[in-house]
Amino acid sequence: MDRRLKYSEHSKKLVLVVDDESVNRQMLGYIVSSEYEVIYAENGVDALEKIHSFQDTLSMILLDLLMPGMNGFELLEILKSDENLRQIPVIVLTSEKDAEVRSLKLGAADFITKPYDMPEVIMARIGRIIELAEDRMIIMHTERDELTGLYTKDYFMEYCAELDQFYPDWEMDAVAVDIEHFHLVNELHGRYYGDRVLSLLAESLRQVLSEDADGYVCRYEADMFYMYCTHMDSYEKVEQRIAEALKDMLHTDRIRVRYGVYPKVDREVEMAQRFDRARLACNRIRNNFMQSIAYYDTEIHDTSIFEEKLIHDIRGGLERGDLIVYYQPKYNVQGDKPVLASAEALIRWKHPELGMISPGAFIPLFENNGLIQLLDHYVWEKAAAQIHEWKQKYGKSVPVSVNVSRIDLYEPKLEDRLLELLKKEEIEPADYLLEITESAYAEDSGHLIDVVSRLRSRGFRVEMDDFGSGYSSLNMLTTLPIDALKMDMKFVRHVHEDVKSQRMIELVIEIADYLSVPVIAEGVEEEEQVQILKDAGCQIIQGYFFSRPLPPEEFEKLLL
Ligand code: C2E
Ligand code: MG
Numbered sequence: 001m002d003r004r005l006k007y008s009e010h011s012k013k014l015v016l017v018v019d020d021e022s023v024n025r026q027m028l029g030y031i032v033s034s035e036y037e038v039i040y041a042e043n044g045v046d047a048l049e050k051i052h053s054f055q056d057t058l059s060m061i062l063l064d065l066l067m068p069g070m071n072g073f074e075l076l077e078i079l080k081s082d083e084n085l086r087q088i089p090v091i092v093l094t095s096e097k098d099a100e101v102r103s104l105k106l107g108a109a110d111f112i113t114k115p116y117d118m119p120e121v122i123m124a125r126i127g128r129i130i131e132l133a134e135d136r137m138i139i140m141h142t143e144r145d146e147l148t149g150l151y152t153k154d155y156f157m158e159y160c161a162e163l164d165q166f167y168p169d170w171e172m173d174a175v176a177v178d179i180e181h182f183h184l185v186n187e188l189h190g191r192y193y194g195d196r197v198l199s200l201l202a203e204s205l206r207q208v209l210s211e212d213a214d215g216y217v218c219r220y221e222a223d224m225f226y227m228y229c230t231h232m233d234s235y236e237k238v239e240q241r242i243a244e245a246l247k248d249m250l251h252t253d254r255i256r257v258r259y260g261v262y263p264k265v266d267r268e269v270e271m272a273q274r275f276d277r278a279r280l281a282c283n284r285i286r287n288n289f290m291q292s293i294a295y296y297d298t299e300i301h302d303t304s305i306f307e308e309k310l311i312h313d314i315r316g317g318l319e320r321g322d323l324i325v326y327y328q329p330k331y332n333v334q335g336d337k338p339v340l341a342s343a344e345a346l347i348r349w350k351h352p353e354l355g356m357i358s359p360g361a362f363i364p365l366f367e368n369n370g371l372i373q374l375l376d377h378y379v380w381e382k383a384a385a386q387i388h389e390w391k392q393k394y395g396k397s398v399p400v401s402v403n404v405s406r407i408d409l410y411e412p413k414l415e416d417r418l419l420e421l422l423k424k425e426e427i428e429p430a431d432y433l434l435e436i437t438e439s440a441y442a443e444d445s446g447h448l449i450d451v452v453s454r455l456r457s458r459g460f461r462v463e464m465d466d467f468g469s470g471y472s473s474l475n476m477l478t479t480l481p482i483d484a485l486k487m488d489m490k491f492v493r494h495v496h497e498d499v500k501s502q503r504m505i506e507l508v509i510e511i512a513d514y515l516s517v518p519v520i521a522e523g524v525e526e527e528e529q530v531q532i533l534k535d536a537g538c539q540i541i542q543g544y545f546f547s548r549p550l551p552p553e554e555f556e557k558l559l560l
């Protein structure tokens, strides 16, 4: 219970006077009752009973030390060992100097000497101690996270800074601890269970700080904890401790604890930024189930600066036209001679300072922060305009496929946007193919199937990209509305070298046959690969063997 609330409900605060001699009780009671409500106890046992019944409203205990039965020292011991009771301030009543020191050590807040000949001094002391205790209570309630009892983030940051000041020579680590897919814990087992997981994790981190290192820990956000501690060479012990504490709580491998460590922090770097670094390392291994601890190093540092730059530059780059859509041809190989069938639009960034940047460096980045939509809209428009231009110029074009990121699929009016685009450029949906990567299907198949069905009902054809890289189930595949399977490159890479890859390709083609859709192979670099794929029944081939992705002015030579 929040003691502060209780205080304000009572007009007079409650004080317990504990003394075995009735004269003393009366005298002190008389003084104190001028401002406080007073209750009395004759010995330690009696006092403890009263303390228990009034623990939420009691503002102060005035405690005699020498009493028969349980004496004042014994009572102090008991109060000190109880987390709730130790919050109630105690002033000891004594006439001996020695006893003062001993009782202060036992947690007494102050002392009043007998005899009670200076009532003003007594009242001033009581008033001051009560005020201090109340202030302390207010701080306690805002500096601690309710659920875990750990510091809240503001206090944490402040205490870390203090620690730096007091121990300028200590080597410190900034650590970010995250529960990956924590929302699943809540979804699978309910909030109460989720809270329990967080509390256990908090408790283990506290143990780390009491046994393995010195420092502070806080709950920074829902399922993200920060720890600032003396340097440890390895965090495997920390990981083991926590794994042990949570071993019966997390029932699937998808839910796990991830650690990002910025070791031996540079004290020139701001406190908050040190944790940004730890967090960055932590996020590097998101969904990487081979690794659960990541250390911030110069490579991560450089990558993050590079990424910051890309994020900063993308809008300007699009406006200036630094981003260029390339086209890679896809050939139909079923006849005697390969015939140009379509093309895939692939983005390239000619950065004025950094040079040519490949999509692998920025597509995943922009998918994480939503900028991908901006980029994809740009590519979609360029590709549509390109088809229009070729039609004007040559009286013909080939269908062009554009990549649709999983993020784009959450745009409510996706099909309207695309149809408008086609209308503007006077082209048909049949000229404009959409590639959606398989992992998007695995992520939220219900939603995706809806979107894809809507797109197809408006005339678009949808190809499933990188098939074999995701985890879509066979069940889902059979209900899937798609028009082609693009086989993941990894199957093609070794197809001319080992039998297993060949078998995989046959399987993909069997599935495609079952779905009555063609198979497209990409990443085809060797003539041998072409032959094997062709023999296995693959219709369309895309790859360096035929051509790399080309800028529009080169691609259009293929149209002649
Ligand atoms: P993807 O859609 O699977 O595209 C095929 C990738 O394979 C392209 O890489 C292409 O250049 C590459 N490739 C083609 N033939 C060969 C070959 O014979 N050997 C090898 N080793 N590679 C080959 P790129 O252009 O670097 O694009 C990488 C990925 O980035 C694409 O994979 C796609 O997922 C994404 N991407 C590219 N452009 C866009 C875009 O405009 N929007 C979105 N959302 N994603 C894009
Ligand atoms: Mg693609």
Ligand code: MG
Residues within 6 Å of the ligand: 465, 466, 486, 522
């Ligand atoms: Mg692909």
